[in-house]
Amino acid sequence: TKTSSDTKKYVIATDTTFKPFEYENEKGERVGIDIDLLAAIAADQGFEYELKAVGFDAALGEVSTGQSDGMIAGMSITDERKKTFDFSDPYFDSGVVMAVSSSNNTVKTYADLKGQKVAVKTGTEGATFAESIKDQYGFTTVSFPDSANMYEDVKAGNSVALFEDYPVVGDAIASGVPLKMVTEMEKGSSYGFAVKLGQNPELIEMFNTGLANLKANGKYQEILDTYIKK
Ligand code: GLN
Incomplete structure (x- = not known):
């Protein structure tokens, strides 16, 4: 006999465009490291889910209000977030970096941001970092819901x-977005799968066990190699 947990279909929230972790390919399919990793872990652990691509800040809201059971969205594991979320084991090491237009030859350090506007994405570690140094360096921030709008704002001048996160800016530059990185990576952090604090603990357990299995059988590396070209 099947118990209700066997048939439960989890709702997992994700970002809209955070390439190479989640994005829509030319065929209109949602793909990326997070998407493939979740699919492979669910297959390995035998659970069902439905993806809800709502954007990063909206995904945080979905999980904290219980509308979604979990989220995978290149989400950095931070002490602050551990007050409201339970995280899986880390599955990818990342960090925040500053990028400017590829044609900009004047902004090379944070000090060069004085009196200028800087684009950030609502709810992210990049935004938190920018807010933490903006008074010191005398710049203001402009918030956007997604990466594409941030890139546009910088392109438009x-x-x-x-x-933004280093691997995401790196991917954008490799895909032809006219940006460049001018500083070293800041604030290293790792990505984790998250649920609301104290909720759906079995999901975290399955994610961790599945992740360990995929690391052992080579599938984890295969997914990374699909999306990150050396
Ligand atoms: N890693 C960043 C964070 O957790 C950004 C995630 C995202 O924009 N999808 O805040």
Whole structure:
């Protein structure tokens, strides 16, 4: 006999565009490291889920209000977030970096941001980092719901720089977005799968066991190699 937990279909929230972790390919399919990793872990552990691509800040809201059971969205594991979320084991090491337009030859350090506008994405570690140094360096921040809008704002010359995760900016530059990184990576952190604090503990357990299995059988590396070209 099946118990209700056997048939439960989890709702997992994710970001809309956070390439190479989640994005829509030319065929309109949702793909990326997070998407493939979750699919492989669910297959390994035998659970069902439905993806809800709502954007990063919206995904945080979905999980904290219980509308979604979990989230995978290149989400950094931070002490602050541990007050509201339970995290899986880390599955990818990342960190925040500053990027400017590829044609900008004047902004090379945070001090060069004085009196300028800087684009950030609501609710992210990049935004938290920018807020933490903006008074010291005398710049203001402009918030956007997603990476694409941040890139546009810098391209348009409204914001002079943006703060975003290193692998995502790297992917954008490799895909032809006219940006460049001018500083070293800041604030290293790792990505984790998350649930609301104290809720769906079995999901975290299955994610961790599945992740360990995929690391052992080579599938984890295969997924990374699909999306990160050396
Ligand atoms: N890693 C960053 C964070 O957790 C950004 C995640 C995202 O934009 N999807 O805040």
